[in-house]
Amino acid sequence: MNKLVDMQEVLSQATTLEGLQDFVENLRDVYDIEHLVYHSVNSKGGQYAALTYDPSWVDRYLEKDYARIDPVVQGAYRRFHPVDWKALDWSAKATSSFLGEAIDNGLGNQGFSIPIRGPSGQFALFSANQKCQDEAWANYTSERSADLILIAHYLNEKALEIEGATERGPVRALSPREKDTLTLLAVGHNRAAIAEQLNISENTLRVYIESARFKLGAANTTHAVAMALIHGLIVV
Amino acid sequence: MIRYLYADQLDAFPKLRDTMLRDRATQFHARLKWDVSVDENGFERDQYDALNPLYVIWETQMGRHGGSMRFLPTTGDTMVNDHFEHLTGGGAICAPTIWETTRFCISPDAPDGGKIAAHLMLAGAELGVGFGLSHAIGVFDARMVRIYRKLGWEPDILGTDGTGREAISAGLWEFGGEIRLKMAGRAGISPELSRHWFLRAFGAPAQEIASAA
Incomplete structure (x- = not known):
């Protein structure tokens, strides 16, 4: 890994x-x-x-x-x-x-x-x-x-x-739900708490993370959060 | 039996192909009144059939279509991402491990539609496990919620538009070994036979060869 x-x-x-x-x-x-x-x-x-x-x-x-x-x-x-x-x-x-x-x-x-x-x-x-x-x-x-x-x-x-792309950054846009997910991860909430706040199942949350990770070209969840912050896609 | 066929392989099975496209016309155009196009042959086809999708088809003993569904990877063009973003958190869901499933269809001539539906759910699970996928994503109308529940594999709802019988939802099915065995039980088909159908279509994927060795 x-x-x-x-x-x-x-x-x-x-x-x-x-x-x-x-x-x-x-x-x-x-x-x-x-x-x-x-x-x-x-x-x-x-x-x-x-x-x-x-x-x-x-x-x-x-x-x-x-x-x-x-x-x-x-x-x-x-x-x-x-x-x-x-x-x-x-x-x-x-x-x-x-x-x-x-x-x-x-x-x-x-x-x-x-x-x-x-x-x-x-x-x-x-x-x-x-x-x-x-x-x-x-x-x-x-x-x-x-x-x-x-x-x-x-x-x-x-x-x-x-x-x-002329400007650097991911080809695919993050959805509002994916941004919500990464933002809550960035401020340190755990998955169960995030799922509850967004009123979705943990299974669904996993899909938003997976999709965001792919769009950002990130190796794992932590990397995805970092990249979203670097690109200014989320603000905490 | 279950056949896994890409669109470019379907022409080798003209009877299976034609009966599938006619059954789709009956189900989606005539019965459900969806806004789909039916050509002069009575075939229902859309733009996603032109993307060389993978069909999972229950073939009857007579060599005709008993039921089917269609898969495309979410990294490419999919119906859910092109038309139903309001159901998926306001944007596309894209990942190599998530495939879209559409056009879940049971032949109106099938005497045992419930059984065929169970066979298709098993084949979906087989596909997901065989290729190491995490989820399938699909859009469905209200009547399907009850059907999926009855089949024992309910999707997680991502989002819903409309109410009552008019409601449509996007949902996620999570793949795993357990659900595969459960679906095999529901379908009354041994996991070994289901696996055989998969391997006959695809050969052993690299990872599978390794784990069997």
Whole structure:
């Protein structure tokens, strides 16, 4: 969990797309993985990628238009559930030779991909790739995939913020209820008391906190409160 | 049986697709008089069907639609955030772990609608647990409150507009292992079979492979 908090801090400092490339490389080292790939397509068809693959493999991939047969692209792009590459169909002859070529170019044999839906039809795909045996991969994903799913979504929000916003700050506005919640947390009330004051269940309160946390790109509740204060979104 | 199908997978099941869209027209247009559009084929479709949503469908033994609902992640465009912000605290609810559920529909031809509704609730729980989601969010009218209560999985109400039979609310369903088992009991379907249907659709997600190993 500390890793996640640290990486969120690093990500929140990024102000340029080059900064996101540095972040992805940093993330790869911290999460001890072979490769990470983030690829975004906005509603106007504009694309952006931050990735750790060898540039010669990227060139080769684009030149051969491998997106046509890449099972990760075919199986994950229009969906929105995380998928282990094992669950994809690599059986076609062209697909398995594509995989062989990818491995020759430094990719690992394991992977999972997280499709992301953003506002106004924007979407993105975040993939983690590793070179290891099945058992080691199972251990890796059981420890790290939940973190990487959150980071993938935060990375996407950050990319949207950098691409779209002229002034810094979260892309998505906090709702009045989310502001109420963060304000009461900031002045030190506990969750039960806040739920009672707002006349909502603790379950509902958790959803407001979760949603506010995501909009702010915060790693945890404390971080969300701090960011809301920094951005002047709440005043105590 | 339960099928989990994205819109772009539905074309491989034309009978299932067509009967679902016609049953939706019957339920939402003809019976509930919602302001929805029905095309020349008698299909009810809206803008969210065009976003490649995930459908959870009860398929009858005849291969037709028995009941269904539709899911979209709240990080993207959703009905609740586009049209019902006044029910959700004055703004959008967005989080990777919260998915929206809409178009909860039971076939008017089903002899056992209550049972099918229970199957769908189980499938919803299976989906949430399988993908590590925290909540589903949805908008529903007053008559559904009683139905959800009867099914044993009531949403937490976020906000309500209107009164009596005209009231509409936004609500939250919290996912967890316990509710999954409870819904399996209500549906009369073993948790193992429910899990099998999920895995057949998605394969084992990364985390699940790990915990089974």
